[in-house]
Amino acid sequence: MIALALAGCGRVEHPSTPPRSGQPVAGPSALETGQCLADLQRLGVDYQPLPDRQLGPGCAILGTVKLLDIGVPTANLGAVRCGEARAYAGWARNAVGPAAYQILGSELARIDSMGSYSCRNVAGTKRRSGHSIANAIDISAFVLKDGRRITVLSDWNSPDQNVRYFLRVVHQSACKRFGTVLSPDYNTAHRDHLHLEDDRAGFCR
Numbered sequence: 001m002i003a004l005a006l007a008g009c010g011r012v013e014h015p016s017t018p019p020r021s022g023q024p025v026a027g028p029s030a031l032e033t034g035q036c037l038a039d040l041q042r043l044g045v046d047y048q049p050l051p052d053r054q055l056g057p058g059c060a061i062l063g064t065v066k067l068l069d070i071g072v073p074t075a076n077l078g079a080v081r082c083g084e085a086r087a088y089a090g091w092a093r094n095a096v097g098p099a100a101y102q103i104l105g106s107e108l109a110r111i112d113s114m115g116s117y118s119c120r121n122v123a124g125t126k127r128r129s130g131h132s133i134a135n136a137i138d139i140s141a142f143v144l145k146d147g148r149r150i151t152v153l154s155d156w157n158s159p160d161q162n163v164r165y166f167l168r169v170v171h172q173s174a175c176k177r178f179g180t181v182l183s184p185d186y187n188t189a190h191r192d193h194l195h196l197e198d199d200r201a202g203f204c205r
Helices: 002-007 030-042 082-104 161-177
Strands: 046-049 053-056 059-061 064-069 108-113 136-144 149-151 180-182 194-197
Touching: 030 046, 030 082, 064 082, 082 108, 082 136, 082 161, 082 194, 149 161, 161 180, 161 194
Parallel strands: none
Antiparallel strands: 046 064, 053 059, 108 136, 136 149, 136 194, 180 194
């Protein structure tokens, strides 16, 4: 029941798909970005709009923000495309925080990320990663106020049933908010993080 309660929230914006490495980047429209920024304000998210920048073949930060305060501190986040930021804020506040308290018995102190923007290809392909347009966030750990640090690498298959259940719940909840969610169950490249990307793929592993 907890999993079902925490998982519900549809996707509302799906920015453009990352191009191949040699193609120019087309960002979201001004209308899409404006609506997204208004949504962040309505949700009480504190953010700083960032200037658009083309950063290399297939790499850019367009329609991005820096999240300053979403109610849950997140380490190592830089530029994030607005739609991704909106989905992430909802997931962190309305899924991860409640799941930590209900399943693990402690409030959430911090989420540790491995970053958002990185100009690189999907491993083994010529296709740019969602990170190349700041449209993906990699999550490595969840720090609780009681001092515990739950990591994807060490705890995905933890002997502690509650810890395993917590990670599965937040993973499934992310699948309701993001188009692509990849976990250690996908491949070894994701053994240490959850990849959260706001696209149209509808792919959850």
